[in-house]
Amino acid sequence: MSVIWSLFMPGLGQLHIHRILTAFFALIWTIVFLYASHLLEAIQLLFFGEISKATQVLDKQWLLYMPSMWGFAVYDSYVNTVENNKLYEAEQKEFLIRNYQSPGFRIKRGKVVDQ
Numbered sequence: 001m002s003v004i005w006s007l008f009m010p011g012l013g014q015l016h017i018h019r020i021l022t023a024f025f026a027l028i029w030t031i032v033f034l035y036a037s038h039l040l041e042a043i044q045l046l047f048f049g050e051i052s053k054a055t056q057v058l059d060k061q062w063l064l065y066m067p068s069m070w071g072f073a074v075y076d077s078y079v080n081t082v083e084n085n086k087l088y089e090a091e092q093k094e095f096l097i098r099n100y101q102s103p104g105f106r107i108k109r110g111k112v113v114d115q
Contacts (some may be wrong), residue, residue: 004078010069013077017084026073033069037062 004043006013011026034040037059 002081006073007070013073014080017077017081019080022076026069026076030066030069030073033062033065037066039063039066045094059068070108 002013002016004013005016009027010030011023014020014023014026038057041056042054045051045057
């Protein structure tokens with residue numbers, strides 16, 4: 001789910017998994033890149049059918065930062081979500097063993113042996 005949020009807007013996937021500082025920087029830099037490249041203005045002109053004006057207003061050098069920003073956000077949210085899931089599974093396993101498993105429970109060579 002965090003990858004899907006990051007595909008919509010870089011930083012939202014990090015916000016979804018509670019990485020607030022990374023989400024803040026990703027959102028701020030995405031806004032800076034969008035503003036400096038005039039991408040939203042170019043898209044609006046494109047919808048109006050003014051293709052030549054849209055290409056003139058677009059700053060392509062700033063626009064080149066956007067794929068790496070989106071790629072970083074998607075990759076980072078995916079990797080951190082996987083790590084969070086591993087940590088959750090380990091903590092859940094320890095909790096269930098500590099609170100619900102009988103102390104005499106033993107597993108020997110794939111077979112359950114009750115004492």
